[in-house]
Amino acid sequence: MVLFSNADLERIVSGEVDLAFRSWKRPMHAVGGRQRTHAGVVEFTAIDRVELDEITESDAGRAGTDLARLRRFLTTKPGEIYRIGVRYAGPDERAALRDRSPDGAELDEIVERLRTMDGRSRHGAWTRQHLSLIDRHPGELAETLATSIGRDKLPxxxxxxxxKELGLTESLRVGYRLSPRGRAVLARLRLTASDAGWTPG
Structure with a gap:
């Protein structure tokens, strides 16, 4: 993952910045790859290894900095230097998905996908439990949520x-909350559980 500052993301979105430079032990992305950020999707249009003395003042300007500052930045970490072409590829499609209320057929499809995820899980059915947990505790630390149900934070x-890939949750500065789409899906899951005689989570 390429970490971008908020200022750099704004300039990538505006088109002012179209290059980035990083010191990597190995390439972390491929040409055509995309990275989601809070400002939208960044696409990598070129990735080339370069020598430090090949970088020009013009290159540094296209990366949103000056040459002296860029050279200092690149020599702070070991590795080879890569020149990375970047462009704004549009908003994160999950943002629009989160706010879209699914109809009955789409709800059924999402519920079936969640059942499949549960069935493939090594730690048992978890999707309804996790959605319910976030619904009850929005903005809670991930570690606290995980500990409350006996799970490790990273898994x-x-x-x-x-x-989140299904548009059901949103990341906050701390913790998560359900999206409107997620609330609709959880309501369907609870209804299904009630009809089956289960105790809703």
Whole structure:
């Protein structure tokens, strides 16, 4: 993952910045790859290894800095230097998905996908439990949520990212909350559980 500052992301979105430079032990992305950020999706249009003395003042300007500062930054970490072309590829499609209320057929499809995720899980059915937990405790630390159900933080966060891919959760500065789409899905899951004689989570 390439970490971008908020200022750099704003300039990538505006088109002012179209290059980045990083010191990597190995390439971390491929041409055409994309990275989601809070400002939208960044696409990598080129990735080339370069020598430090090949970088020009113009290159540094296109990366949103000056040459002296860029050279200092690149020599703070071991590795080879890569010149990375970047462009704004549009908003994160999950943002629009989160706010879209699913109809009956789409709800059924999402519920079936969650059942499949539960069935493939090595730690048992978890999707309804995790959605219910976030619904009850929005903005709570991930570690606190994980500990409350006897799970380690990193695997727990990985599962929450899978729910986020479906547009069901949103990341906050601290913790998570359900999206409107997630609330609709949880309501359907609870209704299904009630109809089956289960205790809703």
């Amino acid at each position: 727990f966060k990985a599962d929450i990212r899978r729910l």
